[in-house]
Amino acid sequence: MLPSLGCHAHRFACVYRAGKSVTFDADSTILKYMNILVIGGAGYIGSHVARELLDRGHRVTVFDNLSSGLRENLFQEAAFVHGDMIRYEQLVQSMNGMDGAVYLAAFKAVGESMVKPEKYSVNNIVGAVNLLNAASETGLKYIIFSSSAAVYGEPAYLPIDEKHPTNPENYYGFTKLEIEKFLSWYDRLRGIRCASLRYFNAAGYDVKGRIKGLEQNPANLIPIIMETACGTRGGLQIFGGDYDTPDGTCIRDYIHVSDLAAAHALALDYISANGKSITVNLGSEKGSSVREVLETARRVTGKPIPAAVSDRRPGDPAKLTASAALARELLGWEAKHSGLETLIKTSWDAYNQA
Numbered sequence: 088m089l090p091s092l093g094c095h096a097h098r099f100a101c102v103y104r105a106g107k108s109v110t111f112d113a114d115s116t117i118l119k120y121m122n123i124l125v126i127g128g129a130g131y132i133g134s135h136v137a138r139e140l141l142d143r144g145h146r147v148t149v150f151d152n153l154s155s156g157l158r159e160n161l162f163q164e165a166a167f168v169h170g171d172m173i174r175y176e177q178l179v180q181s182m183n184g185m186d187g188a189v190y191l192a193a194f195k196a197v198g199e200s201m202v203k204p205e206k207y208s209v210n211n212i213v214g215a216v217n218l219l220n221a222a223s224e225t226g227l228k229y230i231i232f233s234s235s236a237a238v239y240g241e242p243a244y245l246p247i248d249e250k251h252p253t254n255p256e257n258y259y260g261f262t263k264l265e266i267e268k269f270l271s272w273y274d275r276l277r278g279i280r281c282a283s284l285r286y287f288n289a290a291g292y293d294v295k296g297r298i299k300g301l302e303q304n305p306a307n308l309i310p311i312i313m314e315t316a317c318g319t320r321g322g323l324q325i326f327g328g329d330y331d332t333p334d335g336t337c338i339r340d341y342i343h344v345s346d347l348a349a350a351h352a353l354a355l356d357y358i359s360a361n362g363k364s365i366t367v368n369l370g371s372e373k374g375s376s377v378r379e380v381l382e383t384a385r386r387v388t389g390k391p392i393p394a395a396v397s398d399r400r401p402g403d404p405a406k407l408t409a410s411a412a413l414a415r416e417l418l419g420w421e422a423k424h425s426g427l428e429t430l431i432k433t434s435w436d437a438y439n440q441a
């Protein structure tokens with residue numbers, strides 16, 4: 088077992104090198120590996136993050152209640168705790184000895200959050216409070232939080248940067264914004280450093296094909312298109328064809344999950360090396376319409392993928408794109424795999440094999 092090389096100022100002077108995947112101890116150039124609890128690590132994004140942290144040499148424990156996570160998304164090199172963050176004692180026990188935690192266990196179905204707010208309050212907000220209190224109790228120093236572009240609501244301007252007003256239009260986005268506020272108070276009062284990563288539209292599968300578990304009952308565009316291509320769904324409903332966009336369908340900023348995973352590792356390096364919290368957007372800065380996604384999927388899969396325009400979905404803005412300038416500047420991060428072709432190809436590889 089490698090020794091835990093915490094990056095506390097009194098022990099090491101850490102040097103952060105933008106764009107590099109690791110931090111170094113200034114005196115001995117020893118790589119700094121941490122003990123990380125990945126909460127929700129058996130889920131879609133969580134499994135990609137766990138894989139990335141393992142690849143970079145961190146020691147990973149996945150903590151997951153398997154409500155939507157899958158055992159097939161677990162890796163041999165990572166420890167696994169079948170636990171629920173709503174059970175505070177379970178969380179505290181698992182956090183003992185950890186340097187950091189990644190919080191990816193929130194519910195994320197926007198539509199459901201509007202009809203079942205109680206479910207989202209308990210799981211997302213109570214879960215986050217438990218995490219923060221457990222961090223205080225155990226001395227955990229770093230939290231990476233999977234936040235969302237949903238904190239912004241209807242865009243006042245594009246591309247959306249981190250200074251854009253936050254005014255969530257759905258309860259899911261509200262929970263993400265409230266959690267960000269809790270995190271910033273615990274930074275101030277307890278010195279817990281945090282990175283809130285505001286994802287735009289996460290999509291795609293591991294570029295090396297190592298993640299096999301498919302999301303059950305997906306509500307997002309690309310998995311729905313993939314299920315249609317596989318024949319497990321009859322067709323795609325295009326929610327609105329009369330938006331003020333070139334082809335009339337909504338434009339979104341799709342970001343590859345492998346790019347997101349890399350950003351988590353870089354954010355952990357950054358907050359530990361610099362001793363300060365950050366809030367950054369993660370997007371590809373490219374906008375793709377529903378029709379463009381559909382046409383790319385038809386081409387890549389070679390399947391007809393039946394689709395028909397239906398009514399607009401309430402609350403959908405016509406166009407959303409990110410500015411990721413801050414992530415580039417602070418983390419040396421850039422989206423490398425987020426071309427539409429790669430997003431669809433890696434998704435199809437996963438769905439076609441299942």
Ligand code: UD1
Pocket residue numbers: 195196197235236237238257260286287288289306307308309311323324325326327337338339377400403404
């Ligand atoms: C929303 C959130 C995003 C969150 C994500 C998680 C907002 C503004 N965005 O993204 O922050 O991370 O959910 O689930 O709240 N579409 C169809 N037919 C379908 C499904 C989707 O046409 O069957 C269209 C939608 O109208 C939209 C696009 O595809 O224009 C993407 O939709 P979706 O994948 O659901 O994500 P968002 O709603 O953009």
